[in-house]
Amino acid sequence: MPAALPLIRPISDLRTDLNDVCLQAQDTQQPIFMTKNGKASLVVIDCAAYEAQRQHERYVQKLREAEIEAKYKAETVSQAALDETMERVFAVWGV
CATH class of the missing domain: 3.40.1620 (YefM-like fold)
Structure with missing residues (x-):
C-alpha cells in the first residue's frame, strides 16, 4: 500500500x-x-496524534534497550533457581 x-x-x-x-x-x-x-x-x-507518536517512540526505545540487554546478557534463570536464591538471602537476613 x-x-x-x-x-x-x-x-x-x-x-x-x-x-x-x-x-x-x-x-x-x-x-x-x-x-x-x-x-x-x-x-x-493534533495533540492526541503527537502524544501517540511520542508513546510509540518510547516503546521503540524500550524495545531497543531490551534487545541490547538480551544480546549482552543471554543467560536466564529458572523460577526454581530464583526461589532457592531468595530463600538463601532471606535466611541470611533472618526473614
Missing part, C-alpha cells in the same frame, strides 16, 4: 482558516506541513 501524500498548506491558513487547519489535524491525525513562500516552515499536529 503506498504511503499517503503529506498534508501541505500555506502558513497564511493559520490566520485565515485556523478552524479548518485544526479540524484537518484532528480528523487526519497526521502532521500538516505549513509552507511560507513555497518552503516548509512549520508542522502542525
Whole structure:
C-alpha cells in the first residue's frame, strides 16, 4: 500500500482558516506541513496524534534497550533457581 501524500498548506491558513487547519489535524491525525513562500516552515499536529507518536517512540526505545540487554546478557534463570536464591538471602537476613 503506498504511503499517503503529506498534508501541505500555506502558513497564511493559520490566520485565515485556523478552524479548518485544526479540524484537518484532528480528523487526519497526521502532521500538516505549513509552507511560507513555497518552503516548509512549520508542522502542525493534533495533540492526541503527537502524544501517540511520542508513546510509540518510547516503546521503540524500550524495545531497543531490551534487545541490547538480551544480546549482552543471554543467560536466564529458572523460577526454581530464583526461589532457592531468595530463600538463601532471606535466611541470611533472618526473614
